[in-house]
Amino acid sequence: MHQERDADIELRLLIEAIYLKYSYDFRDYSGASVKRRVAHALRQFELKTISALQERVLHDPSAFMQLLQFLTIPVSEMFRDPTHFLAIREEVVPLLKTYPSVKIWIAGCSTGEEVYSMAILLREEGLLERTIIYATDINPRSLEKAKQGIFSMENMRGYNENYLKAGGKRLFSEYYTAAYDYAIFDKTLRENVTFADHSLATDSVFSETQLISCRNVLIYFNKKLQDRAFGLFHESLCHRGFLVLGSKETLDFSGYKNQFDPLVKLERIYRKS
């Protein structure tokens, strides 16, 4: 165990150094996952100890940007959990339509799959033109990729299946142009999307919103940081605004439990009380 305790100390120092130098705050992330990702980064950097990695990233911002790619998890897909998007279409959209204009915040948008999914859904429901979507993430490279809207062609078959199960009304292939191995998504889908750098750990609310989607982000936070994020969402949402979470995320263990009502509990769709 002795070796292990050393690694735990080194890990804390690395996280602290990153915070002090770059203002990225991983201090309240779930430890087991951060530890694995740093171990993975060590192998890629071909370094023996976390201390050596700390020295590298402290003195070399480009090395930090490289490490950030390991620390953030870009696992995403379009219309992930199709029944979730079906529930948004059927239960949430009719209520959103009662607003003259809609603001949506996709928090932790990673490389943009959720953003394009939401935009497609809103277009089919006639809402996209009067909606502004704020898509935020802490990883500038992910945001850059999200802005481009170019995804690997090999994923399209699976996304198409998801799209159909999610109640898609057209042909999924109408939304992209195939170019070699890539699917280039219709850029009008992102006309009303603002991509921005925002951290749920350190930044504050920037706009009032009617719907916030934050899926498979909060699982990487400890309870304290989860509550900070829920606080931001509560502050940003309008009266009776919607909060949608990932399929394994819940308000049940949070201090904000009583400030939201479940609308479709199984699909993790909540409304501000």
Added chain:
Amino acid sequence: MRTSFPGSSPDQPSLPVVDAIVVGASAGGVEALLKIFRTLPRGYRLPILAVLHVPDQRRSQLAEVFAVNLAIPVKEADDKETIKPGTLYFAGPGYHLSIENDLSLSLSQEERVHHSRPSIDILFESAADAYGERLAGVLLTGANSDGARGIARIKEYGGLTVVQDPAQALARTMPEAALALHTPDFLLPLPDIGSLLVELERNAC
């Protein structure tokens, strides 16, 4: 390495005190797990955390199926819940399950390990971190090598390790991969693993 565990008898080997048990299985795992867990009596107090490789569907009936067949409470692991004694937790489909140092559970969607999410290695390695020597790891039948690294880590950190005898496993790849990486404390057939888990609890509580 011992190759039998006689249950309650005078020649029983002395066991360490553990605070939790982690179990991993793949192909053939449902039957193997049922066989082992059916030996656990009502009121069993050690927490058990299990990864059984399942198809990547959205929801799994695993916890329900085991709940109706066992005397101990069973549930699918939730993110950020605190581990309760005497409960059997299953990792749900599509997410890795880890144990945090404060003995709460966390889920993640990192890359698959050995094509699997949940991964046995991830549960076992995080459990070894959290519990150190006060942990027992059990690796059963399976057709890939997930869990081998994890159970070796448990041993490295001083925990107790148990591998199902590959000769009696429905799929021997998984136990054999574990044996190639480390020598477990016990190499046992299923009935003996059941007896061992019962005895571990008597010893600990």
